[in-house]
Amino acid sequence: MASRTPELTLLLPGLTASLPGMEHPGFPWPVAPALARLLSRADVGPAEQTLEDFLFRKLTEADAPPWPLAAVRYLGDTGRSPPGPLLCADPVHLRADHAELRLFDARLLDIEAGEAAALAAAFADSGIAPEWRLEVVTARRWYLHLPESPAIETRPPAAVIGRHIDAYLPQGPQARDWLARLNEVQMLFHAHPVNQARAEQGRPTINGLWPWGGSAALPLPRPAPWSRFWTEAPLGRGLARLGGLEARPLPTSADDWLNEAGGRGLLWLDGLETVAARRDLDGWRAALESLEGDWFAPLLDALAGRRLGSLHLVPGDGREYRVDRRRLRRFWRPLRPLQALLRS
Numbered sequence: 001m002a003s004r005t006p007e008l009t010l011l012l013p014g015l016t017a018s019l020p021g022m023e024h025p026g027f028p029w030p031v032a033p034a035l036a037r038l039l040s041r042a043d044v045g046p047a048e049q050t051l052e053d054f055l056f057r058k059l060t061e062a063d064a065p066p067w068p069l070a071a072v073r074y075l076g077d078t079g080r081s082p083p084g085p086l087l088c089a090d091p092v093h094l095r096a097d098h099a100e101l102r103l104f105d106a107r108l109l110d111i112e113a114g115e116a117a118a119l120a121a122a123f124a125d126s127g128i129a130p131e132w133r134l135e136v137v138t139a140r141r142w143y144l145h146l147p148e149s150p151a152i153e154t155r156p157p158a159a160v161i162g163r164h165i166d167a168y169l170p171q172g173p174q175a176r177d178w179l180a181r182l183n184e185v186q187m188l189f190h191a192h193p194v195n196q197a198r199a200e201q202g203r204p205t206i207n208g209l210w211p212w213g214g215s216a217a218l219p220l221p222r223p224a225p226w227s228r229f230w231t232e233a234p235l236g237r238g239l240a241r242l243g244g245l246e247a248r249p250l251p252t253s254a255d256d257w258l259n260e261a262g263g264r265g266l267l268w269l270d271g272l273e274t275v276a277a278r279r280d281l282d283g284w285r286a287a288l289e290s291l292e293g294d295w296f297a298p299l300l301d302a303l304a305g306r307r308l309g310s311l312h313l314v315p316g317d318g319r320e321y322r323v324d325r326r327r328l329r330r331f332w333r334p335l336r337p338l339q340a341l342l343r344s
Contacts, residue, residue, distance in 0.1 A: 005309035006261035008299070009226065013051045014272030014284070015315040016342050021281045029339045030288040034297040038311065039341045041328050042321035051316035055236075059243050062219035069156070069235065070143065070213030076238030077137045081218055082145075088213040089134060089144040090157055091116065093204040094186065100164040105157040106140035107274065109204055113139050115194045119206060122192055128184045134209075141234065144211060150174055154212040161277045170211065178211070185209050218242060224266075230257065231268040254298035258307055269295070303328055 021027055048054040056067045070088045075081060091111060093104040116139045123134050133145040152170040160168045170178045186208050189195055195205040221243035229240040230248045240247035250267070251257040257267065269291065275283035302308035303325050313321040 005306065006258070007264045007309045007311075008257075008261070009264070009266045009312040009314060010295075010299075011051060011054075011266070011268040011270075011314050011316070012272060013270060013316045014274070014276040015288075015313075016317045016319075017272065017276035017284060018343075019276060019279055019281050019284060022343070027281075028285070029337075030285045030292070032288055032292040032296060032338055034300040035288075035292055036338045036341060037328070037335055038296060038300055038313065038323050039321055039338075040335045041330050041333055042313070042323035043327060045320050045322065047314055047318060047320035048316075049318045051314070052235075054314055054316065055239055056219070059221060059224055059239050059245075060219040061222050066153070066214045066216075068214050068216040068219060070215065071218045072238035072242065073141070073213065073234045074137070074143055074238070075218060075241055076234035076236065077141055079241065082143075085146040085149045085215040087144045087146065087150070087154070087211045087215055088156075089142045089209045089211050090140065091119070091142060091206045092157060092208045092210045093206065094165070094208045095204075097164070100166060102162060103157060103160045103165050103168075103208075103210065104204065105161050105210075105277070108278065109140075109206060111139040111206060115139070115198075115206065116142070118194050119189060119192060122188060123185065126184075126188050128188065129181050142209070144209075146215060149215040150178065152178055152211075154214070156212045157210045158273070158277050160210070162279050182209060182211070225264060226266040227263045228261075229266045229268075231266075233268055233270055236268050253294040254296075254302065258298070258302055300328075 048057060052067050052069065053065065056062050062068065070086050071082050073088060074086060091106050091109065093109055094101045095104065116136045120134050120136045120142070131147050135143045135145060137143060151174040152172040154170050155168040169175070189207045190205070195207060198205050219242070224243045224245050226245065228246045228248055229236060230250050231237060231240070232250050237247050239245070250269070251260070271287045271291070272284060275287050299308060299311055303311060303323065306325060310322065310324040
């Protein structure tokens with residue numbers, strides 16, 4: 001039975017990100033007194049090490065990684081179960097740096113739908129891998145449909161952005177064949193008119209595909225501890241559809257969420273993760289201060305005013321923060337600086 005006062009589990013990947021420059025003594029930490037109070041007064045317990053671990057263990061019968069991320073994201077993107085084995089094959093920009101390649105993902109490329117369609121058509125006509133079918137679902141999210149599950153281990157692009165790719169390339173029995181084909185894709189895309197035009201315009205080229213996400217079938221759902229899931233992430237939408245959760249678009253603020261909330265809700269704010277993946281220190285600081293005004297301060301007021309029963313903050317770093325009105329009244333607990341809370 002839904003509780004009369006709503007309860008919220010708030011997913012905040014990127015909250016405890018460690019970015020170059022944070023260690024500098026003069027780094028101006030964000031001004032976020034409401035968040036500092038929430039974290040200072042919360043009980044801290046163990047949680048799964050990543051957000052994907054948390055979501056898959058809470059919402060599916062899958063018991064251990066690698067999680068079928070591609071299948072679930074495909075469900076979230078299309079509303080359909082994948083017809084067979086597949087991988088995410090997202091378009092990326094690979095930039096040479098001292099004889100090594102660094103990866104920059106599709107969120108930075110402003111890919112147009114026509115560009116994506118043209119590159120996918122060139123791939124289909126190339127004969128590089130006739131048994132692979134490349135499907136462009138959105139300009140930024142592409143999928144490879146495969147005849148069988150590949151014997152490779154992969155890493156998501158979010159773990160590679162801005163880094164040299166060598167340590168993150170596919171591994172496993174079929175890795176050599178996959179790397180050879182991906183190199184052919186790079187040459188194909190490099191010479192394509194789409195990228196010639198982008199280069200002339202001073203825009204980063206779309207010169208590679210990054211396969212990732214496993215190829216297992218959709219997992220079985222388990223009864224969800226929440227009734228609604230607010231998310232814009234395709235992985236979140238896929239998990240909601242899989243488990244029969246009511247999926248809703250993100251509200252603009254906590255006040256808007258409180259106006260429609262009821263029972264136990266799950267909400268995924270991914271703005272901090274997006275800027276952290278770019279190593280954008282100023283962007284991360286600005287995003288956290290924006291969340292302070294739109295979310296943390298209103299949620300703190302709602303807890304104190306009994307409009308919110310409890311708040312669980314899950315940053316995806318192995319910890320979960322649990323706070324309610326009773327915990328907020330622990331006046332003997334000192335309010336710690338935000339820097340100490342996020343870097344501990």
